[in-house]
Amino acid sequence: MTRITRWAALTAVITLLAVGCGSSGDDGKNDGTALDWGRCKASGDAPAPGGDWQCATLRVPLDWSEPDGTTIGLALIRAKATGDDRLGSLLFNFGGPGGSGVSTMPSYADTAAELRERYDLVSWDPRGVAASEGIRCRDDAEIRAAESSVDGTPDTPAEERAYLEDAADFGRGCQEAAGKLMAHVSTTDTARDMDRIRQALGDDRLNYFGISYGTELGGVYAHLFPQKVGRMTLDAVVDPSADAVGHARNQTRGFQLALDNYLKSTGRDPQEGSREIAELLERIDAEPLPTSSSGRKLTQTLALTGIVLPLYSKSGWPALTSALRAAEKGDGTELLALADGYNERDSSGRYGTSTHSQRVISCLDDKQRPTVAETKKLLPEFEEISPVFGAFLGWDTAGWCHDWPVPGRHVTPEVSAPGADPVLVVGNTGDPATPYEGARRMADELGEGVGVVLTWKGEGHGAYGSGSDCVDSTVNAYLLNGTVPEDGKVCS
Template identity: 85%
Template sequence: MTRFTRWTALTVAAALLTAGCSGGSSGDDGKSGGTALDWKRCASSEGGPAPGGDWQCATLQVPLDWSKPDGDTIGLALIRAKATGDDRLGSLLFNFGGPGGSGVSTMPSYADAASELRERYDLVSWDPRGVAGSEGIRCRDDKAIQAAEASVDGTPDTPSEERAFLEDAADFGKGCQEAAGKLMAHVSTTDTARDMDRIRQALGDDGLNYFGISYGTELGGVYAHLFPKKVGRMTLDAVVDPSADTMGHAKNQTRGFQLALDNYLKSTGRDPEAGSREIAALLDRIDARPLPTSTSGRKLTQSLALTGIVLPLYSKDRWPALTSALEAAEEGDGSELLALADGYNERDASGHYGTMTHSQRVISCLDDRQRPTVAETKELLPQFEEISPVFGSFLGWDTAGWCHDWPVPGQHDTPEVSAPGAAPILVVGNTGDPATPYEGARRMADELGKDVGVVLTWKGEGHGAYGSGSDCVDSAVNAYLLDGTVPEDGKVCS
């Protein structure tokens, strides 16, 4: 469980609220196309607090297999807060990324950032199929996850470490298959895009108004391809490059994280090249001898250390925490980097892990047809390491292990997002984005097609642009979603 995720939710570093969808008093129903939503006050789940306020939850039944629409169904967990103003435009559906992120948990914590949008939209999100409250898939228990963290080397150096790396990958896939059953072959991005159109119908909207972040941008592009005439006002922020295959995504992310690390090092007055070499040397030392921590029985491995470095690169506000954690690690204490890694891996103080990475793996391995071999990965490792001495080997090896010996075949090399005839789609790219590098925004716009993709650029830092401190970005996005004002293609916010 050492993957740094091909795509990750914007709110990965946030403390998320956990909500269920049962109990409480009834709200009004949304009905369309024979589908009804019975909105009720959200209840807590897994011991977490309910979001409170006027948040409502519901469950929508959709076909398990979209090729058999009258067959078995699964329930999708939804959450909403109704528009606060009188001039309502409809619903605005959010996906915060992953794949595997829970919209039901994340939406309430994102509401402040979207407060202006809520004046005219019902804010709506959901747990996609295979995620959390929507038949969420857990491939391993907490004890097995922690054991793998301690024993599996994400950058194997010996034949025995390679065997353990691959055996662990295969074992994880078997666990997913046992947990998911028939659902395993029906959690693709295409399946979820079709679910989105059923959600649109249930909400009573003629067109889908949508805000996709990170992986949510790919999901939005696939929806636009399948249902171009149903696209309403759609914004894609922190954009996945739809033209990149498995190796391409891994290289893109290696470049993105190295760029973010360079910018971080510059902010501390250090030379990026020298600073990267020092961090790489620290990771090598940790690989040879994991660091002690203040958490009883746990040590900081190389893989956990790198995960701890990755998390603060998602937001400039967390750079001071990275400085402190690296200084402590240099002095032999791995506690702070371990705490950061635990935040990324959704591990709480009791040792319980969230399931985002489980769902992410099941979804992405069903999407991706490519299965790079160890030999292919080793051949390309020098290219990864040239891109980044810190992240290269980890993300290179990840391509071999992520879907190794996966129980179901993948569906495509790259997703289809062309959407001729769709309404304009606002594509927002951030030049300092570590997880979804800026170049993906232009490529998404190009693949959406002429007169469809409109690029808005922010010269900023962190994963995602909207709500990240740029009045220019926020004003342009709000004007588009609220008034239908499409900015000039190529507009730049600095």
């Protein structure tokens, strides 16, 4: 099912490289701390990353309550520091949950080039993701069928039944594919994996850069291991005080704000422009648009997904303008191409699985399960916030984890980290997916003297590497030299 992801991966707007990893060899039960770095392997149609990239597999317990029990393999990738004054490793998580760090790290290397002078750049596929026991809940044919037949904003009892039946079917597919792993892919499980990675890398403390969902993961790690926190940066921050409905509400506001800013940049009134887009979506709901893509049609859900993708980065705004103009003229080709990019659909019709992993992880994390009746009470509020995104994200509260096979673990994550070294929390005032307010709330929950907020008055999902010399130099000074900025510093 195509959805706006609640904690969207940075990989939605980065070109991905699909790579495999070498193995540490031992498939038995071990302490998981030995890494045998070797050449990365090609995966699928994509070649392995060249240059200095190395891959390895780390064994960790399937169930952290049974540390000597069955293990699973985590795929890691690294590039060694280029300078002589090495500080250690810097571990990256690019978001999701469900984003592949092994695929994304080489694409991000240019952005992190200055950091690489003193750090080994390291990332990994978290448990349940890609090369780390990645979970695939549906095959390509099933994804295509749901994409064309399931309405993400059901208008009739029949559409509601189809929507909920599809959600339940997706969960059953995940359970069948994941088996025992289904109950052991929580954020807490992955945070414990991170500490095992730290040990395997030989670092006394964890130096970490978390983006989007990676900020929640970093906060949970800091709570579990406050004395092991090294230099930690959290960018595009998930609000740790929000429950599942709160996250949907935050994203509704965030995407509408990004759309308003986009419309202003084109000289249009945001209220009028949003109304026109909402009316376009209603027309597409009634009659999907033709496209030049092998007979495929642009449904309302696909159209909305196509609108979402270019809002992640200001550089995508011209593509959105062109796609909306074409759709108004009756051609859905460009919006469909944008939706395919978000949904990881390649030219041969194959789909990626990051959204599968995302759903498995987030539904294990989230205890809250709104009913259809509860969701319908929320819809007027959501539609008032955003005539474009409100209904879709409102319905998502009921459908995302509907009839899920395993119970959720908590309502909100615990991220308090008393005694931890300062954590740099970076918020972007124009972030659509993780609205700015989450940065201050993360800093507050980390605790006094721990969370330090850096604000960028910019656009797009994330601040570092997005065009602000002020942000980049502040983050680099912190990670490379330990220079902690004044709490509340603003980059405009």
